[in-house]
Amino acid sequence: MAKQHIFLIVLFTVATMAAKSNGATPIKEFLRNIDQVKSKVTELQLYVQDIFTSPTPSNLPVAFANSTSASPTLFGLVAVLDDPIRVEPKPDSMIVGQAQGFFAFSSLEDTSFHMTFDLVFTRGRYNGSTLNVMGHNAYMQPRRELSIVGGTGAFRLARGIIGVSTVSMNATTGDAFFQYNITILHY
Numbered sequence: 246m247a248k249q250h251i252f253l254i255v256l257f258t259v260a261t262m263a264a265k266s267n268g269a270t271p272i273k274e275f276l277r278n279i280d281q282v283k284s285k286v287t288e289l290q291l292y293v294q295d296i297f298t299s300p301t302p303s304n305l306p307v308a309f310a311n312s313t314s315a316s317p318t319l320f321g322l323v324a325v326l327d328d329p330i331r332v333e334p335k336p337d338s339m340i341v342g343q344a345q346g347f348f349a350f351s352s353l354e355d356t357s358f359h360m361t362f363d364l365v366f367t368r369g370r371y372n373g374s375t376l377n378v379m380g381h382n383a384y385m386q387p388r389r390e391l392s393i394v395g396g397t398g399a400f401r402l403a404r405g406i407i408g409v410s411t412v413s414m415n416a417t418t419g420d421a422f423f424q425y426n427i428t429i430l431h432y
Contacts, residue, residue: 275401275432282432287400289427291364292334292412293344295326297419303328307347318357319350330364334412334422342366348382357383360391364425366398374398376429378407387411393429405429 275282296303303326310321325347331338346362364376377395389409396403408426415421 279402279432284430284432287427287429287431289425289429291341291425291427292331292338293423293425294329294331294334294336295419295421295423296328313350316350316353318352318355320353322350324348326362330366330425331422334424339368341368341371344378346378351381355383356385357381371399374400376400376403376405376427382409393427396429396431400429400431403429403431405431 294303304324305326306322306324308323313319313321326344328344329340330342330344331340333339343365344362345365346360348358348360348362351357351359359380360382361379364378366372366374375397376393378391379394380391382389382391387410391407391409393403393405393407405428407428410424410426412422412424
C-alpha cells in the first residue's frame with residue numbers, strides 16, 4: 246500500500262513538473278495575444294487507408310448490440326481505427342500520420358455512422374500537430390463532409406471541413422482508400 250502511495254506522489258510530481266515545463270506559459274501567451282494573431286487557411290489533400298486484411302488491421306469492431314447482426318445498416322456496431330494517412334492513394338505511399346479514434350453505426354435507415362477521431366501528424370511540416378474530427382459519415386454516398394472541431398500544434402484552435410470521397414474499395418476484403426480534401430481555419 247505504501248509503495249502505491251509513493252508511486253502516485255512521484256507520478257503526480259512528475260506530471261506537475263512536465264505541465265509547467267512543456268508549454269503552459271507559451272499557450273497562455275498565445276491565448277493572451279489571440280486578438281493580435283491573424284487567422285490562416287490551410288488546404289490539404291490526403292488519403293486515409295482502411296486496412297482489414299493484414300496481421301494488424303487498422304480498423305477493428307469492438308462492440309455491437311444483440312440486434313446488430315440482423316440489421317441491414319449494422320446499427321449498433323462500434324469500431325476503433327488507427328488508419329495510416331498517406332500522401333497518395335497507394336499502399337506504398339509515404340505515411341504522414343494516423344487517423345485514430347472510433348465510429349459507431351448510428352442509423353436504422355441507411356449505412357452511416359458517427360465518427361470521432363484525430364488526424365495525428367507524425368511526419369513532415371505538421372509533425373506533432375493534430376486535427377480533431379467529428380461528424381456524420383453517410384458512408385455509401387459518393388461525397389461526404391466531416392467537421393474539424395479543434396486542433397493542436399500548427400493547428401491550434403482549428404475549425405474547418407473535410408470533404409471525403411471513396412477512391413477505391415475492395416468489395417471482398419473491405420480495404421479502402423478515402424480522399425480527404427481538408428480546409429482548415431487556424432492560428
